[in-house]
Amino acid sequence: MQPRAEAAASRAPLLTISAACGTWGIPSSAVASVEQPGTDAASAPLSLLTLLGVAAPVAPAELARVLVLRVGGERLALLVHGALTLVETTAADLLPLPAAVQSLTPLLSHVAVVDGKPALFVVSPERLLQAARGAHAPSPSHDSARGSSC
Amino acid sequence: MMRALVPAKIGQAWVLLDAEIIREILGAEVWLPIPGARAEMPGVIAWRGRAIPVVDLAAPFGVGRLNTGETRSRTLIATVAESIVAVPVDAAREVHAFTTTELRPVSVTTLPYALAEAELFERILAVIDLPRFVSEILGGGAPDLGREGIVIHAAAG
Numbered sequence: 366m367q368p369r370a371e372a373a374a375s376r377a378p379l380l381t382i383s384a385a386c387g388t389w390g391i392p393s394s395a396v397a398s399v400e401q402p403g404t405d406a407a408s409a410p411l412s413l414l415t416l417l418g419v420a421a422p423v424a425p426a427e428l429a430r431v432l433v434l435r436v437g438g439e440r441l442a443l444l445v446h447g448a449l450t451l452v453e454t455t456a457a458d459l460l461p462l463p464a465a466v467q468s469l470t471p472l473l474s475h476v477a478v479v480d481g482k483p484a485l486f487v488v489s490p491e492r493l494l495q496a497a498r499g500a501h502a503p504s505p506s507h508d509s510a511r512g513s514s515c
Numbered sequence: 516m517m518r519a520l521v522p523a524k525i526g527q528a529w530v531l532l533d534a535e536i537i538r539e540i541l542g543a544e545v546w547l548p549i550p551g552a553r554a555e556m557p558g559v560i561a562w563r564g565r566a567i568p569v570v571d572l573a574a575p576f577g578v579g580r581l582n583t584g585e586t587r588s589r590t591l592i593a594t595v596a597e598s599i600v601a602v603p604v605d606a607a608r609e610v611h612a613f614t615t616t617e618l619r620p621v622s623v624t625t626l627p628y629a630l631a632e633a634e635l636f637e638r639i640l641a642v643i644d645l646p647r648f649v650s651e652i653l654g655g656g657a658p659d660l661g662r663e664g665i666v667i668h669a670a671a672g
Contacts, residue, residue, distance in 0.1 A: 386550065387548070387550060417550065418550075418551060419550045419551065457564070460561055460564065460565055460566040461565070461566065462559070462566055463559070463565075463566060463567060463568055463598065465556065465568050465598065465652070465653040465654075466549060466556075466559055466566070466568055468654075469549060469551070469552060469556075470549060470550065470551075475566075476547060476559055476561065476566040478561045481561075482545040482561070483545065483546065483547035483558075483559060483560060483561045483566065484547065485547070486547070486549075486550075
């Protein structure tokens with residue numbers, strides 16, 4: 366039997382977002398809170414799918430939530446659409462992405478295996494933060510070339 | 516000098532792949548689609564505790580590409596360019612050994628990545644250069660995965 370401390374150490378729960386374009390996971394340890402979106406368009410958070418470069422169909426507003434992440438002492442608010450679920454995984458269930466795939470999807474870090482099958486991609490909070498900084502920085506235009514529809 | 520080749524079927528096309536790069540032949544494997552990926556590398560599978568890319572030969576062959584949620588009945592695990600990739604196929608047969616004189620220059624088949632041709636099952640099959648196909652897809656970004664010994668399990672289509 367696995368010692369309790371060891372089992373706790375290997376836990377890697379994910380907050381998953383099931384959207385029309387697929388399911389994504391974020392380490393729940395990085396999620397500080399889940400909030401209702403505000404009405405102030407000027408302070409609207411960045412969309413997770415936009416950062417991922419995925420062009421999604423317009424989702425119903427009632428499915429919108431704001432995930433507030435805590436990454437290295439910084440706060441990052443992300444707009445997500447879809448059902449939120451907490452999935453219990455262990456570190457062994459999270460498989461690092463091969464370099465060839467990482468180059469295509471730089472914000473994703475792992476594949477989560479659920480019931481023995483690859484079930485969803487895990488988004489790296491640290492890389493999200495870097496991408497968000499880039500998105501907020503003055504830039505000539507949005508890099509639409511990386512976008513992909515689902 | 517003999518060359519061991521694995522016959523594999525993709526769509527209606529039978530082709531031959533070098534046996535020395537095939538590590539395992541699995542059954543149908545569930546794969547996870549990569550958002551925005553090209554048809555030649557549509558997703559990843561989990562294999563022996565690692566995620567490996569799925570490469571689809573059907574894409575360059577111009578036959579039915581793997582769509583999300585679809586699988587093929589066999590999955591070849593191949594070591595190519597220091598990477599390990601999964602190649603879904605519709606069928607795979609036992610390894611056949613060919614002499615160098617049995618391998619002829621490409622003249623009948625029209626598939627891309629064909630290196631040579633050989634006769635099997637009373638037809639002419641193309642020997643496909645899987646390493647070149649994979650190298651072109653990976654674009655030099657090959658991960659440094661382990662170089663374990665090659666184990667080929669007998670498999671039937």
